[in-house]
Amino acid sequence: MRWPFRSFFHECPKDADSLRLAAGSVGTFVVLGSGGFEYREKRQDSAADGFIRTASTYELEQRAPEAVVHDIEERLRRPNVFAWYAGGSALLAFWAASLHPVYSILCFVLAAVPARRIYVWNRARRTTFLFYNIEDPGITERLALAAHAGRSLSMATRIWHIYYAVATSDWKRNAGASTLIRRTPTRSVSGSLPQIALNIEPWCVPVGPQRLLFLPDRLFVWDGRKLVGLPYSELAVRAGPTRFIEDSALPRDARQVGTTWRYVNKSGGPDRRYSNNAQLPVMEYGELEISSASGLRVVLQASTVEAAVGTAQAIGGLSRNQASWPAMHTEEPVRRRVTPEPVPAGASPEVVRAHNVAILLRYVSSADRRITPEEIAFARDVFVSLNPSHTADTAEFEMYFRALPGDASSVDAASAFVRSLGAEHSSWVMEKLVQLSWVDGRATPKEAERIAEIGRRIQAPTM
Structure with a gap:
């Protein structure tokens, strides 16, 4: 079971007052809808029959993102009343000690009685609760x-x-x-x-x-x-x-x-x-x-x-x-995102083959932690040769190419796909990988290392 307030209770006492504070405080629930993030406020209810009720996140009052930030800022700037109380009590106790030691002890005892409630109240008024819907993928x-x-x-x-x-x-x-x-x-x-x-x-x-x-x-x-x-x-x-x-x-x-x-x-x-x-x-x-x-x-x-x-x-x-989210409350045009994966269901063999080869090309081009314009242009030429129906311009292809996955599982899957097409196609891919490493003027040792790695995976001779 996930404890929904663990970040807060790492810093707060785990006592009954703190538990009531977390359970009853106003908070903002953050959910992800079709138009982007939505912020819904939980408001305290005063049920006449004594039952404590709450609402689902979709029944809560929706708030604008700016209002959420403003509320957090306002709470962050609130003065620390408990610090003032503790400091004032200490000064009063020191002053009482100059009169008689017993007075000082009496001041500390009297100040300690309401201190806990003041601490909990002060923390509640200065703390903002944000609850993210972590069940949403x-x-x-x-x-x-x-x-x-x-x-x-x-x-x-x-x-x-x-x-x-x-x-x-x-x-x-x-x-x-x-x-x-x-x-x-x-x-x-x-x-x-x-x-x-x-x-x-x-x-x-x-x-x-x-x-x-x-x-x-x-x-x-x-x-x-x-x-x-x-x-x-x-x-x-x-x-x-x-x-x-x-x-x-x-x-x-x-x-x-x-x-x-x-x-x-x-x-x-x-x-x-x-x-x-x-x-x-x-x-x-x-x-x-x-x-x-x-x-x-x-x-x-x-x-x-x-x-x-x-x-x-x-x-x-x-x-x-x-x-990539649709614009909310605006008529401005939305930037289009070219998503590299997954490949749409029912895609043609040419699209699937070009996508997997592009993953290997990106894996090699990013070996030295930078992808040059020459490498992007070369990769686009290879992509078009495999998928002649491709119509995206250079800028859109660059977005697609840079966003391609480079993790081990994705490279393994792409290598397995290329290997399944036969030795002739594997040799052709290896040739393109070597050409890619030289398009910017020189092949780095890291690029050669990754080419050899792919060669072993697709069972093709290294060029």
Whole structure:
């Protein structure tokens, strides 16, 4: 049995008052309908016959997303009355102690009597309950993506928030760097904001004065006074490798790609005019940038490229899924999503074959964590050769191609399908995979490794 208030009770006393607080407090139920997420408010009932009744989520009062965010923000900003009460009681006790020790003990005893009720009341008025319908497969899928966004960052040994970046022409005295940045360490942790009780376990990333909270329906940004809920479809995400000249302790999971000198000359060697010219390592880190048209811009640096790319892919999946919902209360055109899987029932053999070959092409092209325009163009040519009825333009195919699954089970299934078509077709696919690895000018060792892996799976000789 799932306990619907586990996040809240990790922080609250598990006593009868807390149980009554959770069961009777006003909360918002989040369900996934045909038009996207719907927010339905639970209101307290006062039954005259003494029975405690509730309503199904579809009988609750529907609320606008902005109203939900406003309610959460208003509760987050409410003053902590219990802290005032505890502080005032302590000051009164110290003052009484100056008169007589017995008075101080009496003050503590009298203050402790209502303290528990004040604590429970104060927490109820400052806490917002959000209940996600975790029995809905759509919400479960988005919950997994939101959790993956935070978990990917947490897998990196070190994470930094970059809050300052400026170009410099004085590269000689800055170890050859063209951009100077300032950063501060941060982390990705499991848990909600203190006053938001959930029946799920979200991930939170502090970035300067703000906190990012990855939820299935939107990204919450809280700065201590203002709360904003941004739909993932409004976010732009960029991730990839970056080189950083490290002058502090090296993360154990980072990859060193070179060295430089604190003071360099034109040829890249050490500048002999400086006696304290130390050699510095050049590290490959992952850089993640999350931005929106409304002004959000967060730049994170992770000690591994995989951590940044994994988070970007998860947010991208949330964005594509959200963008496919019909527009609600608006007549603006809806962005169309090209869904890579599953293949529609009754699809022609050409479509099925092209889809499975495309999965293998994407698996190879993403080996070095980036897919170039040349690789996308080549993959589209192969796709059209297998499925001449294909009419999507290049941009639409790129959306489809980048969204193709790259997990082991999907690659296994695609390889088994290609193998079932015979040795001649398997050899043709291997030829196209090798050509794909060279279309951008060079084949990387990782691409060659994946081509050999597919060759073993489809039982075809490696080219």
